[in-house]
Amino acid sequence: MIPLINVTDRQALWQFWPDISFGIIAVNYLALKKRTKLYRAAIASGIKRALNYDGICISVLVGDNWLLDNTPVSEYFEDVSRMRFDAGTTHDDYVYWKDPPEYRYHRIHKMLDRAYELVQLKPDFDLIGIVKGASEAEIRLCIDRLRDMNIRLMAFPCSELAFEERHQDIQEFLRYGRKLKLWRWLIGIGSPQLMWKFDADCYSSPKWCYSAALGYEFSRLRVKHSEHYPHCNHRLCTSLAQSRSRRDVIRARHNMLSLVEIDKDLRSREETG
Numbered sequence: 001m002i003p004l005i006n007v008t009d010r011q012a013l014w015q016f017w018p019d020i021s022f023g024i025i026a027v028n029y030l031a032l033k034k035r036t037k038l039y040r041a042a043i044a045s046g047i048k049r050a051l052n053y054d055g056i057c058i059s060v061l062v063g064d065n066w067l068l069d070n071t072p073v074s075e076y077f078e079d080v081s082r083m084r085f086d087a088g089t090t091h092d093d094y095v096y097w098k099d100p101p102e103y104r105y106h107r108i109h110k111m112l113d114r115a116y117e118l119v120q121l122k123p124d125f126d127l128i129g130i131v132k133g134a135s136e137a138e139i140r141l142c143i144d145r146l147r148d149m150n151i152r153l154m155a156f157p158c159s160e161l162a163f164e165e166r167h168q169d170i171q172e173f174l175r176y177g178r179k180l181k182l183w184r185w186l187i188g189i190g191s192p193q194l195m196w197k198f199d200a201d202c203y204s205s206p207k208w209c210y211s212a213a214l215g216y217e218f219s220r221l222r223v224k225h226s227e228h229y230p231h232c233n234h235r236l237c238t239s240l241a242q243s244r245s246r247r248d249v250i251r252a253r254h255n256m257l258s259l260v261e262i263d264k265d266l267r268s269r270e271e272t273g
Contacts, residue, residue, distance in 0.1 A: 001195075001263035003256065004060065004187065004204040007038055013252040016210045017053055020256050024056040026187075026204050028094055029076070029088075030063035046084040058128070059203075062157050062187060066119035068092055073117040087126035089155055090115035090146075095124070097134030097166060110134055112145045119149045128153040129244060134161070136172045143151065143176055152182055159188025160203070174200055174271040192262055194222055210257055212252035220261055230254040 002024050005014050008031045027047065030037050039068070043049040047057050059080045061071070068091060080088040093111035095104050115129060129146035131154050133139035143154060156173045170186065176185040178199075186200040190207030208218060217226045229241045229250055234257045240250045 001259050002026045002202055002204045003259065004028065004206045005033045006206045008153040009210050012249050013212055016253060019253060020054065022260065025053065026058040027061045028063060029061045030057045031186065038128060043085040056086045059085040060187065061089050065094040073114050077118055077121045077123060083122060085125050087128055089128045090130045092130050092157055093132055095134060096160065100138045104134060104138060106143060108138060108212055109210050112142065115146060116149055121146040124151065127151050128155050131156045131173055132139055134169060139169065139172050146179065154182050155185040155187050157187045162189060162194060173196060191223060193216065195262060195266065208255040209252055213248040214256055217251055218255040218258035220265060222257060
């Protein structure tokens with residue numbers, strides 16, 4: 001489990017540290033660029049100092065189609081290097097299963113060309129290859145091309161596929177990656193039920209944070225809507241409720257603590273086979 005942070009959300013919601021200790025976070029790069037003051041601080045002194053966070057930080061380049069197209073590889077490489085991220089993804093792209101196959105392949109090849117350009121710059125940070133596709137052949141093509149670039153860490157942004165219940169495409173990414181002994185990260189999976197359904201090495205979504213403001217409360221097995229304070233055994237939630245903190249802030253902390261519990265459960269399942 002890697003919490004995905006969109007810094008354009010309210011800081012009181014996403015900044016769960018130091019109340020909750022977690023060793024790794026992912027930061028949406030395009031959202032970071034929109035927060036000009038924070039972006040400049042990260043450029044000047046590094047992302048960890050800017051966020052006052054001392055764990056592992058991964059830059060994730062997913063988001064609006066127009067912004068992706070207008071983010072040069074060289075600029076992204078320079079920013080991630082100067083901000084001293086520990087790792088960064090390659091470019092995402094807009095590949096939708098409803099598009100004609102010829103157009104999907106055009107976008108996939110454009111995305112892979114950007115990945116190759118980033119590899120050629122020889123970054124000091126670890127590279128995580130973004131995989132896209134809406135068929136088994138497209139997904140395997142992405143993985144094979146990224147492997148040819150010596151990338152062994154793979155991420156699959158799949159919120160749209162999960163929403164459309166195209167689970168077979170997600171399963172194909174996981175199956176083929178497992179066969180090739182690659183690290184497999186699902187980005188956009190925020191449902192505890194789906195985390196238990198799939199067997200990815202890692203899951204990420206900003207849902208735990210932004211949905212707290214909409215009244216959604218996580219548990220180990222599900223997400224429910226509530227207008228009340230979370231009824232849980234978390235000491236932090238109890239303390240925040242006693243101090244009359246905002247409900248959405250308490251719910252965001254509760255959701256993060258639930259993710260910590262889900263992370264432990266998933267690791268235990270993996271260890272026991």
